[in-house]
Amino acid sequence: MSGIYIHIPFCKQACYYCDFHFSTSLKKKEEMLACLRKELFLRKTEFEKEKVETIYFGGGTPSVLNTDELDLLIDEVYRHYDVADAPEITLEANPDDLSRQKIEELAQSRVNRLSIGIQSFDDEDLKMMNRAHNAEEASFCIEYARKMGFDNISIDLIYGVPEMSTERWLKNINKALEYGVPHISSYALTVEPRTALEKLIEKGKVAPVNDELAQEHFNVLVEKLEEHGFIHYELSNFGKEGFFSRNNSAYWLGKKYIGIGPSAHSYDGRQRSWNIANNPKYIRALEKDEIPATFETLSAADRYNEYIMTGLRTIWGVSLRRVEEEFGRTCKEHLLKNSEKYLKEGLLSLNDQVLRTTQKGKFLSDGIASDLFLLNLRETGV
Known part of the structure; x- marks a missing residue:
């Protein structure tokens, strides 16, 4: 089993806690899409003997792409790689992108798993994180995606948010359970270097992250989800039987994967590589049929x-x-x-x-x- 990860390096706005690679400008989107397709072509020999069982669109915010653009990239994978009969094709999506029309279009596409960045069902939390959506949009997109036939849905939730009480965190969990999603990924809020969150805490505008509170939230999360039949199969991931993330499970089990796009990582069992985390430099290199990657042979x-x-x-x-x-x-x-x-x-x-x-x-x-x-x-x- 092997997988292909495609990094879409664009976001509408920057979340205060995020240190992933992205740009809030979409001016180079067409050039980027062309280069992603070219990198898929140039690296096909790496998987000559591999069967691709997962295709994962991460970012950034992959849901800024329309379904035609997603189809172009999926077509490129099928054109140059040996793809399994029923691959898991995941799209990370933000609620503000998942309009009624967008969900209907995705339901007709080859995307068969949505990973929705809810983070919280509370507007106060969302504002503190500088998320682009609100609680109403968070609820709507889950309900409508299920109505349109998406049964394989994962949602992200963040705990350990400054000044979030355990009661408010429990309301978040209960709200998620109401929608019957089969997979939940949940992460402690961390203060990454050079993020807006770090600066806000330094200026005293946001309270510092409390590790003891985060651990309490974690314990509540584990207990509540296991009560409802979720299997805690990885530190930050909970899934119902048959709904573990095949893409992420392969990563934790040391399977091979190719990362396409700026900042994307790849692994073949012995060597790791990562592409340059710079959109213009990535584009210029691919336009010359070069892959701007750094390689490391693992001891x-x-x-x-x-x-x-x-x-x-x-x-x-x-x-x-x-x-x-x-x-x-x-x-x-x-x-x-x-x-x-x-x-x-x-x-x-x-x-x-x-x-x-x-x-x-x-x-x-x-x-x-x-x-x-x-x-x-x-x-x-x-």
Whole structure:
């Protein structure tokens, strides 16, 4: 299984917390679309022996594209790649783009999964984040998308918002549950460097992020969603049976993927690459049939660290057998030794040779993983 990610680097406006690559100017949209198609063509040899099972439009805000523009890019994938019979084709979308007409058009397209950036059903929260939509639009787009036949819908929610009470957070969760969506992605609000949110906090216009509040929100989220039949299959993702994100699951399980567009990342199991995060430079390079990417060959320690990080975030955990097969017995023993304190503290569990975070340890999984990292395999004596 492999996937293709297509980064659409345009947004109507900048959310205060976002540090993804995008431009609020659509002046170069036509040139960008042409270059995305060209990159798909130029990189087809990378997947000669692969079957594409997921196509994911991320961003930015991919829903700024109309269905004809999306079809052009999907056609290009089908033209140059071996695509599975029933691929998962996901479009990230913002509620303000999902008008009645847009949803009707998407329902007739090959897009079969919507990932909607709701973030909150509360206008106060949305204003604080500088989102382009309001609570009414958030509710409408979910209801109408379901009415038009979209059964595979994911929504994003953000917790740990400054001054958001646990009661208000619970109202957000309950509102999401009312719509019967089968997948919810939820993230703690983080203050990224050089974002508007960082500056607002520094100036005292927004209260600082409270980690203890975020953890409380997380615990409420997990408990409530699991009560309603959601499986907490990855730290930030909850899905009903049969509705896990196939694209994201492949990433966490270390499958191959190609990232198309400025700032997009790719991975082939041994090497990682990322395109330049600059729209004009990306366009100029592709117009010369060049791919402006930086490459990194992963060391054994890099691959081990990535496996630990992604594994501990998921229900699949970290297989000690796989660690031994790929990195050696001494490396497995090193992992077990460094996991001892977390096992004793009840933050990790070990069953059937698989290391997993417990309910108590889930929120801390990234920190636990970093403590288990290797600088190099010499640390293990190999």
